[in-house]
Amino acid sequence: MHHPNITLVSFGFFEKDFLENIAKAVQSEFHCSVNLKEGHIDLGEYYDPARRQYNGNDLLKMVDALTFPGSVKIIGLFNVDLFIPILTYIFGQAFLNGRTGIASVYRFSNDRYGIPGNNSFLLDRFRKEVIHELGHTFGLIHCPVTTCVMRSSTYVEDVDQKKQSLCHNCRAQLETQQE
Amino acid sequence: MARKISILIVDDEESVRDSLHNWFIEDGFRVESAENAKKALTILESDQFDIILADIKMPGMDGLEMLRRIKMLKPEAIVIIMTAFATVDTAVKALKDGAYDYVTKPFDPDDLTHLIRNATKQISLEAENETLKKVVSLENVEDLIGNSEAMKAMLREVESVAQTNSSVIITGESGTGKELVARAIHANSPRKFFPFVSVHCGALTESLLESELFGHEKGAFTGAMYNRKGRFEMADNGSIFLDEIATISTKMQVELLRVLESKTFIRVGGNKEISSDFRVICATNKDLKNMVEQGTFREDLFYRLNVVNIHIPPLRDRITDIPLLVDYFVKKYCMSMNKQPATVDPAAMKRLQEFNYPGNVRELENMIERAIVVGDGKRITLRDLPLEKTIVNNSVESLDDFERAFILQILNKYNWNISRTAKALKVDRVTLYNKIRKYDLKPADQ
Numbered sequence: 001m002h003h004p005n006i007t008l009v010s011f012g013f014f015e016k017d018f019l020e021n022i023a024k025a026v027q028s029e030f031h032c033s034v035n036l037k038e039g040h041i042d043l044g045e046y047y048d049p050a051r052r053q054y055n056g057n058d059l060l061k062m063v064d065a066l067t068f069p070g071s072v073k074i075i076g077l078f079n080v081d082l083f084i085p086i087l088t089y090i091f092g093q094a095f096l097n098g099r100t101g102i103a104s105v106y107r108f109s110n111d112r113y114g115i116p117g118n119n120s121f122l123l124d125r126f127r128k129e130v131i132h133e134l135g136h137t138f139g140l141i142h143c144p145v146t147t148c149v150m151r152s153s154t155y156v157e158d159v160d161q162k163k164q165s166l167c168h169n170c171r172a173q174l175e176t177q178q179e
Numbered sequence: 180m181a182r183k184i185s186i187l188i189v190d191d192e193e194s195v196r197d198s199l200h201n202w203f204i205e206d207g208f209r210v211e212s213a214e215n216a217k218k219a220l221t222i223l224e225s226d227q228f229d230i231i232l233a234d235i236k237m238p239g240m241d242g243l244e245m246l247r248r249i250k251m252l253k254p255e256a257i258v259i260i261m262t263a264f265a266t267v268d269t270a271v272k273a274l275k276d277g278a279y280d281y282v283t284k285p286f287d288p289d290d291l292t293h294l295i296r297n298a299t300k301q302i303s304l305e306a307e308n309e310t311l312k313k314v315v316s317l318e319n320v321e322d323l324i325g326n327s328e329a330m331k332a333m334l335r336e337v338e339s340v341a342q343t344n345s346s347v348i349i350t351g352e353s354g355t356g357k358e359l360v361a362r363a364i365h366a367n368s369p370r371k372f373f374p375f376v377s378v379h380c381g382a383l384t385e386s387l388l389e390s391e392l393f394g395h396e397k398g399a400f401t402g403a404m405y406n407r408k409g410r411f412e413m414a415d416n417g418s419i420f421l422d423e424i425a426t427i428s429t430k431m432q433v434e435l436l437r438v439l440e441s442k443t444f445i446r447v448g449g450n451k452e453i454s455s456d457f458r459v460i461c462a463t464n465k466d467l468k469n470m471v472e473q474g475t476f477r478e479d480l481f482y483r484l485n486v487v488n489i490h491i492p493p494l495r496d497r498i499t500d501i502p503l504l505v506d507y508f509v510k511k512y513c514m515s516m517n518k519q520p521a522t523v524d525p526a527a528m529k530r531l532q533e534f535n536y537p538g539n540v541r542e543l544e545n546m547i548e549r550a551i552v553v554g555d556g557k558r559i560t561l562r563d564l565p566l567e568k569t570i571v572n573n574s575v576e577s578l579d580d581f582e583r584a585f586i587l588q589i590l591n592k593y594n595w596n597i598s599r600t601a602k603a604l605k606v607d608r609v610t611l612y613n614k615i616r617k618y619d620l621k622p623a624d625q
Contacts (some may be wrong), residue, residue, distance in 0.1 A: 057194060085192065085194040086198045086285050087287070088285050093202075093205075096204050096205055141206060141207040152292065155289060
C-alpha cells in the first residue's frame, strides 16, 4: 500500500501544540507522513466586505496553486469565517478526489454560540473537520453513518456527534483508493 | 442498489453553479449544471433529473417561465426556485406554478441540507409507492398451484434461483404459466421492491421491439413525439421478463447480447449511453438448444441466458394437481363474478382429470371460467365443460384404455344416445352395447 504525504498549511495564527495535535490525528487516520507549513498571504484579498466573510472558493483555488514537493494532499488551515456564494457559511471544503481542501477553526469555538470557551472541544471539532475534508480529497463522499467523520455536518452539534475516525465502509473505500 | 439522486443546477452565476456542484457531489448526488434556462431545457430533453434547482433571475428566459415549461414536460419534476431577492409575490407565483419550494440566496447550509433531504425523501416515497402498487398486483408464488412432485421440485428451484442474480430461462409448453414463474422468481428475490417489467417479444416487430426495449428519443422516427424510456431502463434494479425469446431476430439477438454483457444501451435516435442494473428472466416454448444447432439462435446469447433453466411440466404430466387447480379457479372466478363458490360434480372432476390439456393450465382455467359463466353457478357438471376434443391422457397405457376412453367420450358427446353414438363410431348398436358392458361404462350421473 502506498502511504501519501500530506501537508497542512496554516494561514494566520495557530498554537504550535494545536497544529501538532491535528497533524498527529491526520497521520494516525490516514497512515501517512504529515508536514506542517506556514502560509503567508494577505487574506484581505479574499475578504468580502458585503458579507464580512472570506471567500472559500477563492481560498481553495489559492491553496490549490501552492506546491509542496512530495505532497499528494494539501489542506489549508484558517481562522477566519468562510463562505461560498450560495451558502451563508462553510466549515471547510475540498476538491472531491482532488489534491486540496481548506478548513477553518472560526465557527468551532464555543464563544461564537454564547457558551464558555473550551479548547478541548475546539481542537476536537477542528481535527474532525480537517480529516473530513481530507477524506473528500481521497474521493470519499458524505456518509450516512452517524458516528463516521465523513458524515455531513452543518452545525457544531453535528460535528460533536461524530467521531474523528472513518467508519468501516469509508475505511475500506479509502484503502482501495490508496492501493 | 439504491439509485443515485440527480440534481440539475440552473444559474447564470458560475460561482453559484460551482459552489452548489461541489456541495452536492460531496453528498454523492449526480450533478449537472446549466448557465441558462434554454440550455437547461435542452439538457432535460435528453436526460432525467430528480431535482432542478433554478435561479429565478436569469438572462433570456427566467426561472418561472422555465418552471412552467418543465412542469409541462414532466409534471412530477421537483423544481426548487432560488433568488437573491425574496418577495411574497414571486414566492406565491412560483409555488402556484408547481415549484416544490422557494429559497433565498445565500442559504444557510442546514436549510439547504434539509430542503434536499425532504425532496429526496419525497422522491423515494413516490418510487416506493409505485413499486408497492406493482408488488401488490403481483401474482406471487401462491398462484403456482400444485402438490405434485414435479411442481414441488420446480418450486424448490424457483426458491433457490430467486436469491441469485443469474439469468434464467423458463421453458415449458404454452399455457404452463411461465410468466407466473418469472414473477415468483422476482417476488422472492432481493429485487422484489423494484419493478418487474414484462416484454412479449413475439408480439412486436423488430423495430418496435428495439424501441420498446431501449426506448427512443423525441424525433427518432415518425410518431416519436416524446422521449420514452425503454423497458431495460424501467427495469433498473428490478427484473426484466422477455417472453417468447426464441422469436427475436438475429439483429436483436446481437443487440441483446451486447446489453446483457455491458448493462448499458443507447436509446433509438439517441447518443447517450444509459446504464441499468436489471436481472434477465426469459421464457420460451421452443427448444433453444436445437435452434442453436440449426443456427437460428446465437450460441453465445444462449449460454449468456441459460445460466439456470427451469422447466415447467405440462399439466398432463401432473394430473394430481388438477383438483387443486380446479378448486383454485372455481373460487377465483366465483369471487370475481360475485357468486357463491360452486361445487364440482365428481363426474366432471373425473373427466377434467382425463383430459390431456394441449393448452395446459391456461386451457383448464378458461374451461372453469366458461363453466361458471354458462352453468347454474352452484354446481359444475359435465354439461358445462367443453371436453369434446378430448384425446386420452397419459393414464392411457394400452389400446383397451384408449378404446374405453374414446367410446366414453363419444357417448358423453351424444348424451348416451346409443343410436347416435353407434352411428358416430361407425359400429352397430350391438357392438356398442358389448363395448359398454366390456368396459363397464356408465353415464356420469349414475
